[in-house]
Amino acid sequence: MLPLLLASSSVYRRELLARLRLPFSCSSPDIDESHQTDESAAYLVKRLSLEKARALAHSHPDHLIIGSDQVAVLNGRIIGKPHTFDKARQQLLDASGASVSFLTGLTLLNSRTGQHQTDCVPFTVHMRTLSAEQIERYLHAEQPYDCAGSFKAEGLGVSLFQRTEGDDATSLIGLPLIRLVDMLTHEGISIP
Template identity: 65%
Template structure:
């Protein structure tokens, strides 16, 4: 079986992949993540997931390379990682009493055969009506500035939601394990 490589520097994705009890290495791909003009969130997530996997292919021949990327959209607006308190506050204020759809692009590249499977797993979060005080307290407590949508569902971010909707909650964290398992099994991987 080909060795497994996660094309990501994200500790969240490494923690998720470790749940499958598979041996894997990880490396950070260097790609331009700038959206193309008029590119929608779904296409962006899938394009970047594949680009991440392909970026590491020359350095990792004879590997199965997992690429993943996540976008979030509020209506037609793509929400990125806020990186600052002020931008996170604005994102959560805009999401108050609304729904945000997270689209997690997933790619599995077999560098031996050249076959790349690409998919996108949606997950929707329905936010509670949030006050400025709630948003400030949450951001100060958890500081989710490196997370699209400005929250960590695996932490206190769950308190911001009225409900969630989707097939795989791990897609919300950034690596959809149910769909990834399907892709790995199709490549002959034996999963405990």
């Protein structure tokens, strides 16, 4: 088996990949993550997941490199990580009673052959109607400022949901493990 490399510095993605009980290492790619003019959200995340994997191919030959990227889409508009309390509060106010679509791009690149598998895995969160007080209590409790959509689904953020919709809940956290297992199987890796 070729060694696995996760092209990410995300602690959330590392924790998810560890669930598969395969040895892996991590390295953070340095790429421009700007959204291009007239680029759909689905195309954006697929392009960035592939660019992240390719950015590490030369320094990690003979590896299976996992690249992933995620955006949240609310009312047809991409919303990013809030980084501040005020921006997070506004994102959650805007999402209150609405649906937020999360699109996660996933690439598995074989740096030996140059062959890659790339996909976009969607997941939708239908939010409860939230009061300003609920939002502020949540933000003070969990401080999800590094999370697209301004919540941590693996934590208290789940209390903000009315329901979810999608094939792979791990895609919401940033690494769709069900699709990744399919890709690894295609590369000859047996799990479990």
